[in-house]
Structures are given as C-alpha cells and as structure tokens.
Amino acid sequence: MPESFDKHLFDELHSLLDDRARAEDFELGLYSKDGSGMEGRPSIVCLPVSTEEVQQIVNICRRYGRPFIARGSGTGLAGGAVPVGDPVVIATAKMNRIIEVDVENRIAWVEPGVLNLDLTTQLKPLGLHFAPDPSSQQVCSIGGNVANNSGGPHCLAYGVTSAHVAAIEVVLPNGTITLLGDLSAEPVGYDLRGLFIGSEGTMGVATKIAVRLTQNPPEVRTLLLDFSDVRDGAAAVSAIIAEGLIPAALEMMDHRAIEMVEAFVNAGYPTEADAVLLVELDGLPGGVESGVEIVRRVAEAHHVGKVRVAADEAERALLWKGRKNAFGAVARIKPDYYLHDTVVPRGKLVEVLEKVYRIADAHDLIAINVFHAGDGNLHPILAYDSREPGVQERVHAAGRAIVTASIEAGGVLSGEHGIGLEKRDYMGLLFTEHDMRTQDLVREAFDPDGLANPLKVLPSGSRCSDSFGQHVPEGAWV
Numbered sequence: 001m002p003e004s005f006d007k008h009l010f011d012e013l014h015s016l017l018d019d020r021a022r023a024e025d026f027e028l029g030l031y032s033k034d035g036s037g038m039e040g041r042p043s044i045v046c047l048p049v050s051t052e053e054v055q056q057i058v059n060i061c062r063r064y065g066r067p068f069i070a071r072g073s074g075t076g077l078a079g080g081a082v083p084v085g086d087p088v089v090i091a092t093a094k095m096n097r098i099i100e101v102d103v104e105n106r107i108a109w110v111e112p113g114v115l116n117l118d119l120t121t122q123l124k125p126l127g128l129h130f131a132p133d134p135s136s137q138q139v140c141s142i143g144g145n146v147a148n149n150s151g152g153p154h155c156l157a158y159g160v161t162s163a164h165v166a167a168i169e170v171v172l173p174n175g176t177i178t179l180l181g182d183l184s185a186e187p188v189g190y191d192l193r194g195l196f197i198g199s200e201g202t203m204g205v206a207t208k209i210a211v212r213l214t215q216n217p218p219e220v221r222t223l224l225l226d227f228s229d230v231r232d233g234a235a236a237v238s239a240i241i242a243e244g245l246i247p248a249a250l251e252m253m254d255h256r257a258i259e260m261v262e263a264f265v266n267a268g269y270p271t272e273a274d275a276v277l278l279v280e281l282d283g284l285p286g287g288v289e290s291g292v293e294i295v296r297r298v299a300e301a302h303h304v305g306k307v308r309v310a311a312d313e314a315e316r317a318l319l320w321k322g323r324k325n326a327f328g329a330v331a332r333i334k335p336d337y338y339l340h341d342t343v344v345p346r347g348k349l350v351e352v353l354e355k356v357y358r359i360a361d362a363h364d365l366i367a368i369n370v371f372h373a374g375d376g377n378l379h380p381i382l383a384y385d386s387r388e389p390g391v392q393e394r395v396h397a398a399g400r401a402i403v404t405a406s407i408e409a410g411g412v413l414s415g416e417h418g419i420g421l422e423k424r425d426y427m428g429l430l431f432t433e434h435d436m437r438t439q440d441l442v443r444e445a446f447d448p449d450g451l452a453n454p455l456k457v458l459p460s461g462s463r464c465s466d467s468f469g470q471h472v473p474e475g476a477w478v
C-alpha cells in the first residue's frame, strides 16, 4: 500500500465499485505510467462502468479532498495520465460501449473508453469512419483523444479531434453532470465543448462523447516520393500546399527512419533516399487524379527520384504499415526512445531538422525523424539505451533544446501530444506570466479546488501546482 493510502476512502470506493476499486501494489504499478517514460503512483484505481459511478467517485474524492485523474489507455506521451499528487485514478477502460450510431445525422454517441480504431472498424460496413487517426489508434481511447485534442496523419485535411466532436457529457470537478456543446451545426453561446477538448483531464471527466462521422472517400491514391536531399523533400511539402492542394495526409521520413522501417516491414521503401514523402489524396475520382498529377509535377520540380503510386489497396496498406510501425521499428537501433512533438512553420522544417540533428549529436544521441510534415508537426525520435549512465539527463537536455529551437523558429510547444507533466515547465518559453495566469483563471472556473489532474499543464508555482504542496518527483523520468 502507498504511504498516502486512506483506508476509509478505499472502503467507500470499494462499497461503491466492489472489486473495481483496487489498491494492490501490482495494480497500482500498472497505472503508474503512460507512454511518456514518466512515473508516479496512484493511491487507488477505480474502474467505473457508468456516468453515475464516475460522479460518485468524484464526490467521494471531494469529501476526502483527494485529487482524481481520468485515464484512458495510458498511451499519452506527455505524462498527462501519470498519477502525481496521490490521486485516485478513474480508468475508463470498462466504459467502452458505442451507444448509438445515427447514420442520417453522421453522429455516434460513444463512451470514453472506446478505442479509436474499434470505432472506425465498427463503422466500416456503414461506409463511415472517425477521422482523427493517431498512430496509436489501435489502442488509444476516444476519451484520451478528446482530452489531448489528438491528431493523426489524416488530420491535415480533416482537422484534429476538436473538429470531430459535437458534444461531450462531463462530470465536472464539483460532481455535476453536464453536457458541453450540442448536435446543432451552429451552437450558440460560449464554446465550452471546445474549451474542454485539449484540457488534459484538468476540467473534469468525459463520460459520453458525440463524435462526428466522416464518409469514407470514394477514391484514394497513395504516393511514395523519394528525394536524395531532405531539403528538396521539405520544399516539396510547402510547394504542394502552395498549389492549393490539401492532401488527406502528407508525411515525411528521414534517411534513418527509412532504413529502420524498411528493415522492419519490407514495404519497398528506398533505403538509399535521404527522405521520403508519403502523400495520400482522397475524394471524387476526377479530383484525385488531377491531384496526383499536381503532386507529380511539384515533386519533379523538386528533383524527386521515383514517384511510386500504390497500385491497389494491398500496396497502399503496405506503405502505411511502414509509417505506422515506425516507432516500433526503433527497437532495431536502440532499446529505448523518447518521442518529441513540436510544431514549426512549414518553411522552417529544414532549418529545424538540421538543428535537431546537431542537438542529438551534441548529446551523443541518435535522432530519427518521422513526422506530419504537411502541418509542420515535427516528431524527432531520440533513440538511446537507458542502461547507459547519465543518458536520461542527456535525453532531457536534448529535448529541451529541441523545444527551444522550435519556438525560436516561430513554432509551438506541442502539435498533438499535449503538455501534461512533460512540458508544463516549458510553458514559460511560449507564454507570459499573464497568459498563464489567464489560463489558470479559466481552469479555476471549472475546478476551483484544484482536484482534477493537479500538477499538469500549468507550471510549478501556479495555483493548481501548489495545492498539494507537491512537485513533480525528482527522477520521474524512468
């Protein structure tokens, strides 16, 4: 049992949830991390099955002055679901029903624990899908997507999660159940739905979500373009968009990523290339074909090597398999990696990429780049071996230098992974004290007692961070 274990609190939660309230060491260990490599420790883990149970858990926590933290699948990469401040974890894994699919109005009501890809798979016979497609889509939850306002390769044309959520039922930190947003096309009043999306669990727990459904496109073409100079590839990205063409996806991989992925999936990626672009166009057949010609013309003007157009669905799936398995493929090079997430203006891609390589070299790390180039969302992977003494400090220092370089280039802290614990102390690189105080006032309006996922998003020294007299534990990096 953790030091913070409160038997009375546990007994109340246990009488509500029976064996779905847990405090065994093994169980707490399972919920102590997310995908970020940071680590905390919950005091108790709860697995509710309904909105009413979530409400009662929140009310019990309030009575005990105990913080709580919503958790989906724990794939977040910024430490958002890492339990710090001895919280009760509210895990949504058992709230995984697709409640209703309204084909006519293109809306589905889902519980927050539904997995992203499960929703799209269920919708397939209806010719519909949920557009946000994080590379973790096989395992991440819709609740986590909402809380992080997640993106994915196809969000370039379709928009990130906030564009695909009409309404959210939320248990607010004061225990009230409320509905943010509605199903109308032009809701009136403040957009509290939009405010909640991306709030990383600091404004309450999403218990039902009305997601907008997207028609599967009648025609899809996927192209792989290779370049012997990464600068040509990056310039082609901007030039494609400057033509007025917004591909469904526009992804880039550097030389190391190509070698690593090809050895892993054998998709026929050209291992001698300095960079490849994976471009997907979708829509009505005529428009797609003319899009292919525009991409071909622009790529040729930027010294493309080969333009490979997937001949059928199997080849298209193979090309995507390479991109979607890139992170797993890192294991061929090093046992550990740290994945960063920043955004830079498209025109600065090459400049920042070159800085990323220099920063990695200076810290004796290997940088690999696989990223959503169309929206300037960089994902430098720093590959390393955690058994090397002092390597965590080098990884951490390189990460900070990459964030700083991105901001200096006119970019921002995060494209899609959120701020969580990882970047909360970097907020001051982008925002003034006044900006952060204003953000905290908004948070306070939702959570005046600072119980919802404390110690996240806003830096140390803000009201929420101070509430529990606790700071991010030293050595939170594992």
Ligand SMILES: Cc1cc2nc3c(=O)[nH]c(=O)nc-3n(C[C@H](O)[C@H](O)[C@H](O)COP(=O)(O)OP(=O)(O)OC[C@H]3O[C@@H](n4cnc5c(N)ncnc54)[C@H](O)[C@@H]3O)c2cc1C
Residues within 6 Å of the ligand: 034, 035, 069, 070, 071, 072, 073, 074, 075, 076, 077, 079, 080, 081, 092, 112, 133, 134, 135, 136, 139, 140, 141, 142, 143, 144, 145, 146, 147, 148, 149, 150, 151, 152, 153, 200, 201, 202, 204, 205, 206, 207, 327, 416, 417, 420, 453
């Ligand atoms: C290999 C890999 C690839 C990835 N690729 C992408 C990508 O392409 N694009 C992208 O955007 N992200 C990506 N991610 C990051 C991650 O998968 C997403 O952020 C995802 O949306 C997190 O969902 P989750 O269910 O795992 O949430 P968790 O990690 O469990 O939680 C994330 C945050 O959401 C909050 N939260 C969870 N559920 C709720 C709820 N019901 N109500 C309120 N708050 C809640 C948590 O408190 C936490 O702050 C990737 C991660 C991995 C490991």
